[in-house]
Amino acid sequence: MKLLLIEDEHVMAQSIIAYLRQDGYLIEHALNFATAVQKIEVYEYDCILVDIMLPGGSGLDLVHSLKKQASAAGILILSAKNALDDRLTGLELGADDYLAKPFHLAELNARIKAILRRRQFAGNAELSYAEIKINPDARQVFVLDKPIDLTRKEYDLLLFLFINKNRVLTRETIAEHLWGDDADQMDSFDFIYSHIKNLRKKLNDHGANDYVKAVYGVGYKFSVNS
Amino acid sequence: MKLLTQTNRRYFYISLIALVLNTVTLLWGVSKLFDHFVDERLVQLQAEVLNYVHRYDSLPVFFQSTSAKLLAHRSVAMQGNSFRDTTLFNDIEQEKEPFRCLRFGLRLRDENYQIDILQSVVETEDIVGMVLSLNLILILATVFGLFWAQKKLSARLWQPFYHTLASLRSFHLTQKDPLLLAKTTTDEFVELNASLERLSERVRHDYRSLKRFTEDASHEIQTPLAVIRIKLDTLLQSAGLNEEQLTHLHNAQRAAARLSRLQQNLLLLVKIENSQFRGQESISLKQLIASKLEMLEDFIVSKNLHISNECEDFSILLPPFLAETLIGNLISNAVKHNLKGGSIQIQLDKSSLNICNSSTQPEVPPIEFLARFRRGDSQSEGLGLGLAIVKEICDQQGWTLEVKFENGNWTSIVHFHSI
Numbered sequence: 296m297k298l299l300l301i302e303d304e305h306v307m308a309q310s311i312i313a314y315l316r317q318d319g320y321l322i323e324h325a326l327n328f329a330t331a332v333q334k335i336e337v338y339e340y341d342c343i344l345v346d347i348m349l350p351g352g353s354g355l356d357l358v359h360s361l362k363k364q365a366s367a368a369g370i371l372i373l374s375a376k377n378a379l380d381d382r383l384t385g386l387e388l389g390a391d392d393y394l395a396k397p398f399h400l401a402e403l404n405a406r407i408k409a410i411l412r413r414r415q416f417a418g419n420a421e422l423s424y425a426e427i428k429i430n431p432d433a434r435q436v437f438v439l440d441k442p443i444d445l446t447r448k449e450y451d452l453l454l455f456l457f458i459n460k461n462r463v464l465t466r467e468t469i470a471e472h473l474w475g476d477d478a479d480q481m482d483s484f485d486f487i488y489s490h491i492k493n494l495r496k497k498l499n500d501h502g503a504n505d506y507v508k509a510v511y512g513v514g515y516k517f518s519v520n521s
Numbered sequence: 522m523k524l525l526t527q528t529n530r531r532y533f534y535i536s537l538i539a540l541v542l543n544t545v546t547l548l549w550g551v552s553k554l555f556d557h558f559v560d561e562r563l564v565q566l567q568a569e570v571l572n573y574v575h576r577y578d579s580l581p582v583f584f585q586s587t588s589a590k591l592l593a594h595r596s597v598a599m600q601g602n603s604f605r606d607t608t609l610f611n612d613i614e615q616e617k618e619p620f621r622c623l624r625f626g627l628r629l630r631d632e633n634y635q636i637d638i639l640q641s642v643v644e645t646e647d648i649v650g651m652v653l654s655l656n657l658i659l660i661l662a663t664v665f666g667l668f669w670a671q672k673k674l675s676a677r678l679w680q681p682f683y684h685t686l687a688s689l690r691s692f693h694l695t696q697k698d699p700l701l702l703a704k705t706t707t708d709e710f711v712e713l714n715a716s717l718e719r720l721s722e723r724v725r726h727d728y729r730s731l732k733r734f735t736e737d738a739s740h741e742i743q744t745p746l747a748v749i750r751i752k753l754d755t756l757l758q759s760a761g762l763n764e765e766q767l768t769h770l771h772n773a774q775r776a777a778a779r780l781s782r783l784q785q786n787l788l789l790l791v792k793i794e795n796s797q798f799r800g801q802e803s804i805s806l807k808q809l810i811a812s813k814l815e816m817l818e819d820f821i822v823s824k825n826l827h828i829s830n831e832c833e834d835f836s837i838l839l840p841p842f843l844a845e846t847l848i849g850n851l852i853s854n855a856v857k858h859n860l861k862g863g864s865i866q867i868q869l870d871k872s873s874l875n876i877c878n879s880s881t882q883p884e885v886p887p888i889e890f891l892a893r894f895r896r897g898d899s900q901s902e903g904l905g906l907g908l909a910i911v912k913e914i915c916d917q918q919g920w921t922l923e924v925k926f927e928n929g930n931w932t933s934i935v936h937f938h939s940i
Contacts, residue, residue: 304744310751314758375743397747397781400754448819463757465771467778475816486823511764513757513771 296411297321299338301331301345301354302373311344314400315407328352335361342369342410344403345390347381355384362389369410373398399468401459408458422457424519426503429454438501448473449494452487456507456517465514491515525675529668536664543660544653551652555645556621560604563589563623566638567602574629580636589640590620593627596635600626609639618643681705685714692721694728695794732791739788746784750777779904786906789846790893793913798840806869807832809848817856825862832869837937839918847914850907851876851933858931873936880931887924887931908933 298320302308305326312322323338325331328351335343335357343361347354358370370390374381382393391410394403412420412431422429428437434450436443445453455472456464466484473487495507508518566589573581580593590609602625608617620639627634684703692700700721702714753774757767792798810832814821821828837844855865855878863879889895891912894905908924915922915935923934 304748306748307744307751310755313755396743397750400751400758463767465757465774467775474819486819489823490819511767513767 296341297323297339298407299323299325299331299334299340299343299368301325301343301349301357303327303346303348303350311400311403315404318404326350328357331357332360335364335366339366340368341415342371342407344371344373344407347372347374347385355381355388358385358388358390367414369407369414371403371406371410373403399471401455401462401464401468402472404462405455405458405472422454424457424460424506427457427498427506429457438498438503441501443497443501445494445497446490448490449497452490453494453498456515460517460519463510463514463516467514469514525672525679529671532668533664536660540657540660540664544657547656548649548653551649555642555649556604559621559640559642559645560623563604563621563638563640564602566640567623567625567636570636570638571627574627578630580627580629580634589638592637592639594635596626596633598626599628599633600624600635606642607639619646678707681707681710682713685710685717689717694725699725732794735787736791739784739791742780742784746777746781750774750781753777783904783906786904786910790906790910790913793843793910793917796917798843800840801838802841803836804839804841804844805834805836806844806848806874807834809844810852810867810869813848813852817853820856824856824859826856826859827862827864829864829866832867833871835871843914843917847911847935850911851935854907854933855931871937873934875932875934877930877932879929880926882929883926883931887926890924891922911935 296319298315300308300311300322302311302324303326308324308326312324315322323334323340325334328349331345331349332352343357345354345357354372354374358372361368361370370392372381372385372390372393373396374385374393375396382395385393391413392406394406409431420431422431426439428440429435430437431454434447436445436450436453451473452469455469466487469487470484491507491509495505498507499505506517506519508516510516570581570591573579581591602623605622605624607620607622609620610616611618619642621642622640623638625636627636681703684705688700688702700718702718705711705714753770757770757774762770810830814828814830839847851874852865852867855876858880859865859878860880865879866875866877868875868877883890885895890905890908893909895909908922911933912922919938921936921938923932923936925932
């Protein structure tokens with residue numbers, strides 16, 4: 296998978312690139328508008344992550360020209376929060392998704408995966424690891440090819456952990472992913488624990504290994520041997 | 522009390538004192554004058570008496586020319602002239618009458634006499650009374666006339682002042698146009714208006730730079746903060762971290778997240794103040810409430826809250842983001858600051874949105890929560906901006922936000938006046 300990251304903040308771009316490289320993506324980086332235009336004209340990408348505020352131009356113009364070229368690349372807009380107009384314009388122009396800064400890397404990863412799945416496989420992609428198989432479109436999970444019955448939150452939780460294998464996801468990151476922006480202001484995350492407990496129990500009952508590990512009161516991770 | 526009433530009151534007291542002084546002086550003056558005339562007359566009569574005595578060597582019995590009376594007694598000693606007031610009984614009118622009396626001694630045929638010449642002053646007193654009444658009437662008429670004229674006049678003279686007052690009352694720091702006051706020709710008001718215009722301009726300027734500073738600072742913080750967060754995120758993924766290191770990282774991450782929420786909310790406040798949210802859409806608050814409650818379901822269940830929801834479905838024109846923020850902040854507050862096993866009552870109709878939830882007694886009066894950075898307790902995770910943002914949205918829309926705490930329940934009410 297080949298991605299293009301268009302982001303003027305160099306330090307931030309490094310972290311994004313490092314995180315995504317672990318998942319085996321090939322990532323190119325454009326620091327400004329002009330470089331981005333050149334790269335887009337010359338190369339084909341599977342997904343383009345574009346910041347709106349760029350030196351030399353607006354990311355929205357890039358989205359516009361990508362759509363004019365009928366590019367097959369998925370587009371994820373990264374922009375400052377509260378810039379609601381950008382969000383609407385971006386989605387109207389044909390971007391696939393919009394992620395407000397600052398974001399968690401795990402969240403970015405999940406969004407990219409979702410875009411790629413929808414684009415590449417026209418929605419028929421199955422994710423699998425060992426005995427666990429996930430069908431995102433049917434929102435179905437199989438253990439040893441037998442479907443298991445998960446609640447909506449348990450499914451979202453598993454998918455999020457699964458996509459970010461071997462990464463520590465803090466309770467706040469999980470809460471924000473599952474319950475939206477203001478969830479991390481809530482005073483108690485007890486219910487994350489209870490969702491995790493139920494999820495682990497259901498997976499175990501169906502014969503899966505115990506991949507979901509608690510990380511020292513910080514959060515959880517889907518732990519696999521790499 | 523009005524300035525006019527105050528001045529009038531003082532003028533009234535002064536007039537009253539002046540009236541008394543005036544009357545006393547007049548009384549004294551006129552009496553003196555008349556006494557003087559009467560005394561002169563009495564001296565004339567005395568001369569007549571003396572003349573008569575000298576000519577006829579006997580006392581006259583009465584005066585021919587005047588109503589004055591003459592009384593003579595024998596006396597031992599000779600006396601000089603002396604004037605005094607006295608009364609005599611009038612047989613005809615059956616009452617005492619005032620008289621002015623000149624008493625003097627006289628030697629006639631080797632005998633001493635004490636002579637009293639008495640002149641009636643009844644008419645004199647009548648005249649004095651008349652003068653005084655006339656004076657009183659004239660003064661009162663003048664005073665009331667002046668009061669009336671002043672009332673009429675001051676209404677006109679003070680008009681520019683009331684104009685200025687009205688403009689000041691409607692003046693708002695955030696307004697785009699400078700304070701403009703009506704033109705006037707009264708020097709004092711010209712000066713007042715000029716000072717006020719200068720003052721308001723200075724205040725507006727300071728306010729703008731302060732706001733600009735907040736805005737710029739919030740913007741400038743954004744990128745470094747995003748870098749900090751992403752680096753902490755990356756660091757958290759490093760292999761071989763022990764529990765202590767992880768906890769430190771996690772705490773740093775939470776603090777950074779809090780800081781970026783703060784920054785975003787401050788920016789949001791600035792944007793609302795600047796009316797940067799446009800694009801009103803027709804929005805159903807009922808649906809927004811339902812979806813927010815659904816989003817918070819896990820929190821509601823974990824706190825075991827009982828929700829009663831009576832919402833009318835109608836549309837309201839509002840920028841969608843503001844509508845979401847308004848409903849979101851109010852409902853998540855009601856969930857967050859609730860008790861275990863507590864309740865939330867939501868009522869929505871065309872006149873108001875009323876959200877009532879069980880809660881502990883706040884440490885400060887509810888109204889203070891509308892100020893920025895005011896939290897229920899200092900340990901709270903909240904930023905203390907939620908209600909301030911709701912208040913700002915309400916202000917922008919011309920609605921009023923009412924908050925109160927009664928019988929263990931916190932209530933927030935948004936009154937929509939303009940629907």
